[in-house]
Amino acid sequence: MAVKLKRIELSGFRGAKKQLDVSLPAAASLLLYGENGSGKSSLTDGIEWFYYDRVAHLASEEIGRNGIPALRNRELSDDEDASVAIELTKTGLSATKTLSIERDRHVSACSNSSPDFESYHAASAAEHLLLRYRELLQFVVFTKAEKLAEISEIIGFGEVTKTRATLRKAANDLRRLEKAKGFDGQISRQQADLIDQLGQNVATEEQFVAAAWDLLAPLDLGVEVQDAASLGKAIAAIRSPADDEIIQMEMSYGNILGAVQAVRDRQDQCRSAYLGYRKKREALLKDAEKLANLRLEKLLTEGVSVLGGAWDQDACPLCLQSKSRAKLIEELRSRSSDLLALRKEREDLEEARSAVGSELRELLTTAESATREHCLDADESVEIKAEVERMSVALASAYDTVSASRLLDSVDLPEDLPGPDMSELEALVSSVEAIKTATGKRRRSDQRFVVAEKLLLAKRAYEEIASLRAEQDVIRRQLNSMDCIYREFVKKERETLSRFLDGISTDIKDLYLFMNTDKRIESIRLVPVGDGDEFVGVRFEMTFEGVTISPPEMYLSESRVNSLGICLFLASVKAFNKVNRFFVLDDVIASFDTNHRLKFGQLLCERFADHQILLFTHERDWFDLMARLVKGSGWETKQVAWDDQEGAVLRPAPTQPKEAIANRLAKSETDGLGNEMRKYLEGRLKEACLRLEVKLVFLNNDHNEDRMPGETLPGLISTLKRRKCGLKDEPVLKRLLACGFVMSRASHHSSYSPSLGDLKAVWADIMEFESLLVCSDKCSMIGTSNVDAAAGTISCKCGTLKYGWAQ
Amino acid sequence: MTESVKSGQELLDDFFADVLGINGVDAATAQVVRRLYEKGKLTSTNIANELNSLREAGSGRQAEED
Numbered sequence: 001m002a003v004k005l006k007r008i009e010l011s012g013f014r015g016a017k018k019q020l021d022v023s024l025p026a027a028a029s030l031l032l033y034g035e036n037g038s039g040k041s042s043l044t045d046g047i048e049w050f051y052y053d054r055v056a057h058l059a060s061e062e063i064g065r066n067g068i069p070a071l072r073n074r075e076l077s078d079d080e081d082a083s084v085a086i087e088l089t090k091t092g093l094s095a096t097k098t099l100s101i102e103r104d105r106h107v108s109a110c111s112n113s114s115p116d117f118e119s120y121h122a123a124s125a126a127e128h129l130l131l132r133y134r135e136l137l138q139f140v141v142f143t144k145a146e147k148l149a150e151i152s153e154i155i156g157f158g159e160v161t162k163t164r165a166t167l168r169k170a171a172n173d174l175r176r177l178e179k180a181k182g183f184d185g186q187i188s189r190q191q192a193d194l195i196d197q198l199g200q201n202v203a204t205e206e207q208f209v210a211a212a213w214d215l216l217a218p219l220d221l222g223v224e225v226q227d228a229a230s231l232g233k234a235i236a237a238i239r240s241p242a243d244d245e246i247i248q249m250e251m252s253y254g255n256i257l258g259a260v261q262a263v264r265d266r267q268d269q270c271r272s273a274y275l276g277y278r279k280k281r282e283a284l285l286k287d288a289e290k291l292a293n294l295r296l297e298k299l300l301t302e303g304v305s306v307l308g309g310a311w312d313q314d315a316c317p318l319c320l321q322s323k324s325r326a327k328l329i330e331e332l333r334s335r336s337s338d339l340l341a342l343r344k345e346r347e348d349l350e351e352a353r354s355a356v357g358s359e360l361r362e363l364l365t366t367a368e369s370a371t372r373e374h375c376l377d378a379d380e381s382v383e384i385k386a387e388v389e390r391m392s393v394a395l396a397s398a399y400d401t402v403s404a405s406r407l408l409d410s411v412d413l414p415e416d417l418p419g420p421d422m423s424e425l426e427a428l429v430s431s432v433e434a435i436k437t438a439t440g441k442r443r444r445s446d447q448r449f450v451v452a453e454k455l456l457l458a459k460r461a462y463e464e465i466a467s468l469r470a471e472q473d474v475i476r477r478q479l480n481s482m483d484c485i486y487r488e489f490v491k492k493e494r495e496t497l498s499r500f501l502d503g504i505s506t507d508i509k510d511l512y513l514f515m516n517t518d519k520r521i522e523s524i525r526l527v528p529v530g531d532g533d534e535f536v537g538v539r540f541e542m543t544f545e546g547v548t549i550s551p552p553e554m555y556l557s558e559s560r561v562n563s564l565g566i567c568l569f570l571a572s573v574k575a576f577n578k579v580n581r582f583f584v585l586d587d588v589i590a591s592f593d594t595n596h597r598l599k600f601g602q603l604l605c606e607r608f609a610d611h612q613i614l615l616f617t618h619e620r621d622w623f624d625l626m627a628r629l630v631k632g633s634g635w636e637t638k639q640v641a642w643d644d645q646e647g648a649v650l651r652p653a654p655t656q657p658k659e660a661i662a663n664r665l666a667k668s669e670t671d672g673l674g675n676e677m678r679k680y681l682e683g684r685l686k687e688a689c690l691r692l693e694v695k696l697v698f699l700n701n702d703h704n705e706d707r708m709p710g711e712t713l714p715g716l717i718s719t720l721k722r723r724k725c726g727l728k729d730e731p732v733l734k735r736l737l738a739c740g741f742v743m744s745r746a747s748h749h750s751s752y753s754p755s756l757g758d759l760k761a762v763w764a765d766i767m768e769f770e771s772l773l774v775c776s777d778k779c780s781m782i783g784t785s786n787v788d789a790a791a792g793t794i795s796c797k798c799g800t801l802k803y804g805w806a807q
Numbered sequence: 808m809t810e811s812v813k814s815g816q817e818l819l820d821d822f823f824a825d826v827l828g829i830n831g832v833d834a835a836t837a838q839v840v841r842r843l844y845e846k847g848k849l850t851s852t853n854i855a856n857e858l859n860s861l862r863e864a865g866s867g868r869q870a871e872e873d
Contacts, residue, residue, distance in 0.1 A: 157815040167840075169851035174858070467866075474865060478858050481836035488829045489822060496818050 002581030003120070004612040006094075007087035010046045010648075012076040013099075015039030017647025024636060027089050027582075029613040031630060031653070033623040034640035039648020040616045043640075044130055044586040045071070046084040047614075050097050051124050053108070053323070057134060066323070068106050071099055073647065093120050107322050120579060127577040130584035131569045133562075160493055165347070167489055171482035174475060176355055180362035183472040185265050189258055190461040190468070197458035208462055215451050235455050238448040246440050246449075247456050252375035253436035254457065256388060259370035260432060263363050263391060264425040270359045274402065274417040277352035281407065284349060293342050294408055303332045349407055360399040360419075367392040384435060387428045394420040494528070500575075501526045501538065507571035508564070511607065515563050515599040520545045524552075524564075540564070559592050566600070570608070582612035589622055595690055597622050601629045609633075620654070621683070627656055631777050657683075665760055673759055678709070681736070681766050685712040688773055691783030692794075694719045713737055724806040725794065732768045775800035819844070835861055 004027035010016035016039065024030060034040035045055045049071060058067025072082040078101040085096040095112035110117075195201050198211040205228060213225045216234050225231045284290060306317060307328055316323050371392050376385040398419040405413055443449040502525075509524040522543040527550075529537040541550045549555055552564060566588060573583050585604075589597055601622075604613055617623050627637050637653035655663070657680050664673055686707055689696065694715045696707065713736055720728035727733075754762075773796075774781045780797040787794050787805055794805035823844040827837045839857040843849040 157818075160815040160818055163819060163849065166849055166851050166854070170854040173851055173855050471862070471866065474862050477833050478836050478861075480831060481833040482840075482854075484829055484831040485826060485837065485840060492818060492822055 002577075003093060003579060004089045004582050005086065005614070006089055007085070008043060008046060009085040010042055010083070011085075012073045012080055012082040013071060013084055014042035014045050014073060015642070015648035016042050017073050017075055017645075020640075020648050020650060022638070022650060024612070026634070027612050029611075029630070029633075029635045030615065031623065031626050031635055031637045032614070032616045032640060033620070033638075033654060034616065034618060034648075035642075036618050038618075038640045038642045040618070040640040041132075041586055042648055043614070044132065044584050044616065047086070047584055048130055050084045050086055050095075051121070051129055053125075057132065068099070068108075068321075072101075072106075075647075090120075092116050105322065123579045127580055128569060128572050128583065129577070129580060130586065131566070131588055132586045133588050133590050135565075157493075157497065164486075164489055164493060167482065167486045169351075171479065171486050172351065173354070173358075174479040174482055176358040177362075178472070178475050178479060180358040181472070181475070182262055182266055182362070183468055185262060186258065187465055187468050187472075189261055190465045193254065194458055194461040194465070197454040197461065202462065208458075212455055212458070215454055219448060219451060231455075235452060235459075238452045239456075243443060243449050243452055246443060247453050249375050249378070250436055250439050250453065250457065251460055252373045253432055253439060254460075256370045256373050256375065256384070257429065257432045257436060259366045260388070260391065260425060260428050262366050263395065263420060264422065264429060266359065266363060267419065267422060267425070270356065270363065270398075270419070271417045273352070273356045273359060277349070277356050277402070278413045278415075280349050280352050281405075281413065284345065285408070290342060290345070291408060294346050297343060297346070300332045303328075307332070346407065353402060353405065353407065356402050357399065360395060360402060364392070364395045364399050367395050380435065384428070384431055387424065387431070391420045391425065391428065394418070497528060501528060504568075504571045504575055507574060508567045511567040511570055511603060512564060514603050514607070515567070515596060516560055517599075522546070559596055562588075562592065563596060563600070570603075573608075573611070581610065582614065584614040584616070586616045587618060589617065589619070597625060598687070598690065601626050605629055605633065623654070624657060624683075627653065628777060661763065665756075665763060668756055670754070670756055670759055674754055674762075677759065677762055677766060681709055681769075682707070682712070684766070684770055684773075685709055685716065687781060688712075688716055689719075691781050691785070692716065692719055693784050709736070722806075723794075724804060726803040727772055730769075730772060732765055732772070735765045736769055772801070 005024055006027055007024060008022045010020040011018070013020075020039070020042065022030065022032075022043065032040055032043070045058070048055050054066035054068075055071060056067070058070045076082055081098040081100045083096050083098045085094075087094040092114060093112070093116065095110055095117055097108060097110050099106060099108050101107070191201060198208075198215070200211055202208045202211050209225060209227060209231050212231050212234075216225055216231075216238075219238065221234055221237055223230065223234050223237070225234050284294075303317075314322060316328060367388070370388050371385075375381055376388065398417055401414065401418055405411070440449070440453055443453075505523075505525040508526070509521075512524055513521060522545075523541075524543075525541045526538050527541050529539055539550050540552050541548050542552045542556075543549075544555070552561065556564070566585075577583070589600060592600065604615070615626065617626075630637070639651045639653050640648055641651050643649045657676065661673065661676050661680060664670075664676075688694070689707070689712050694712070696711060696715045713733070717728065717733055719725075720733075775796050775798060779800070780786075782794050782796045782801055782803065784794070786797060786799075789807060792804055792806060793802050795802040823841050826832070826841050827834060829837065836858065839861065840849070840854065843853050843857065
């Protein structure tokens with residue numbers, strides 16, 4: 001069941017010096033009027049702090065990261081608590097949050113520590129519960145990367161992005177490993193050895209057996225070699241332990257030869273990777289601003305890791321200020337996401353370093369394995385042993401240089417890769433080949449030894465090839481799998497993100513066009529911006545008469561850009577607020593013209609009728625308009641005013657102008673009444689002109705809004721005539737033109753002072769005029785939105801009033 | 808329309824629950840990835856280590872058979 005508010009009580013909190021108690025019976029929506037500085041935003045601040053542990057607009061270097069020091073009412077003594085109490089429709093979730101001073105530190109506490117509340121609070125922190133004017137433009141003017149970060153935050157895609165990076169890295173690690181192993185080179189070397197021994201290449205066991213038989217046949221052993229088992233018996237027949245020892249030495253030298261050849265053959269590849277890494281690193285180190293931001297990124301990432309691990313207190317580990325650990329992690333992640341592009345650059349650099357490191361590690365492993373070959377224990381191997389060990393030490397030095405290099409410190413890397421000297425490697429290859437050949441030389445007059453030597457060395461090469469291929473297959477299988485998993489993940493991510501963007505785009509467009517009826521707008525979309533398989537951002541696109549424009553603020557007025565911001569907020573409320581069914585709109589229509597205000601009010605009433613809306617405003621006209629719209633719909637209408645003793649206090653809603661005028665007429669209070677009547681008529685005429693699309697001469701800026709009855713009434717009459725509307729001949733229209741004189745003179749200091757009778761007559765005319773346009777306070781005026789073109793009529797919303805209307 | 812969108816967490820849970828069914832994926836590799844995700848230990852280092860252990864276990868078995 002979605003949760004709504006039943007009561008909000010502030011005490012010693014922001015503008016509420018004493019208590020500010022707002023009761024919402026039956027979880028009613030609230031229309032709250034309050035002049036600037038009256039304290040109405042204290043309610044918004046209270047809700048924000050209750051749910052998010054922060055008041056973002058108060059966060060600053062001076063006040064503090066979350067605005068906490070500014071929350072207690074300044075007249076509260078240090079031994080008193082500031083508090084925000086919220087009562088909700090769901091039992092067990094109500095709570096009071098207090099903010100006290102303990103040992104010069106602000107300490108918050110919550111009265112409800114039940115698992116249900118903790119769970120509700122955590123879920124609510126992810127929802128969009130309030131919107132202030134200053135936040136309207138934020139999303140619209142964000143960069144595309146910021147928009148992606150915000151969207152990712154909204155739909156919880158932070159972990160998805162991180163997981164994608166993990167899977168990609170895992171696949172790349174395998175790719176690097178395969179390359180570093182140098183399988184193709186190793187297999188080629190073994191095949192060369194195999195050909196050298198057998199005089200031909202063999203790919204299958206049958207071919208090996210056949211080639212072996214070619215060598216064995218001349219020995220006349222009296223055995224037929226047809227398969228691996230009979231071959232093994234034949235080889236055993238010609239072997240001797242002494243010969244085995246020689247052949248084992250040859251094999252050992254062969255291993256060293258393979259290792260040195262591998263190092264020699266991959267040296268250039270390593271050097272090239274190293275130089276690429278060095279170049280990227282130097283370029284980054286030269287950019288001081290990037291470097292500073294990257295250093296900060298690491299701190300933020302480490303901070304998240306620390307907070308998620310060993311640190312379990314609700315306080316910042318650096319400044320020890322009290323802070324929800326969950327909120328701190330959220331903030332760090334948010335700031336970290338601001339550095340997305342830089343993080344990619346850093347990742348590329350790390351990737352380059354890893355690539356070099358992998359190559360060197362494999363070569364080092366190979367070299368170290370060579371130093372342990374038993375043939376190096378022989379007296380004749382002393383020099384070779386020294387060279388092999390020197391090669392290994394040089395590779396270790398190269399590996400240490402690269403792996404120890406910090407990405408972002410200013411220590412220069414050597415211009416060239418420190419490692420074994422190529423000429424020394426070539427010399428070592430020659431030395432090992434020579435000593436290997438020389439090892440069996442004295443026994444090569446014995447044909448049996450020669451054949452046994454060839455077959456054993458060939459068998460070893462053949463088995464080594466099989467082993468290498470098997471190892472390569474396993475790694476390739478794992479790599480293919482990781483690539484498939486990564487590709488499928490990216491696909492799912494794109495599908496989900498695109499579906500979200502399409503869905504919310506549909507909602508935004510629907511809401512926007514409700515507020516801004518403009519048939520030339522064909523679509524409004526949030527569009528993903530990609531770089532290869534990665535999303536790097538999101539941008540707003542608008543298609544206007546077939547032309548796509550982005551960003552929309554290039555061509556839209558401030559009012560329309562603001563309405564775009566409101567539409568995004570409302571769309572995200574619909575999409576993601578699953579737990580709570582309320583939201584707060586605090587002075588969001590500041591830049592809206594009259595047309596937008598009316599449409600916005602209608603949007604809230606019609607499209608969010610199932611939501612509890614807390615709508616705050618300091619604009620009296622807007623308040624009056626909304627009060628009319630919501631009358632009879634169960635909304636609470638109240639007023640917040642400032643009292644020097646009490647601070648922000650709640651008062652009954654200001655009386656509607658119509659009721660106020662009627663009351664004063666009833667009490668014969670004429671002072672200033674003509675002016676009130678004039679203002680009322682002006683408002684109704686402006687509304688009528690808007691609804692009936694009356695054409696008036698354009699005026700600049702606010703003059704366009706300040707239309708007097710002297711302009712609007714003739715304009716209205718002209719439109720009624722042009723449309724052949726039955727209203728055109730109503731006598732009250734002419735009387736209103738005359739009423740203008742009375743009201744105008746009554747509004748100014750003049751010798752003419754209208755009598756009570758005059759004013760009653762004027763008011764009766766105004767009421768009669770109004771009754772022609774709208775059937776009741778609960779309905780809307782006749783307007784072009786209720787035109788029946790086929791019947792040629794125009795009506796009020798419910799259809800009670802209907803008149804002819806020519807097209 | 809937006810009511811039907813999965814959250815990031817749902818996407819991850821669903822993806823790793825079905826990872827063995829992805830076309831072309833080796834079962835052992837998929838199981839490693841899923842197991843690490845379920846334990847909350849899905850990092851590139853852990854994946855590399857687990858896959859290396861799989862390779863070594865496989866070559867050990869092969870050596871025994873030989």
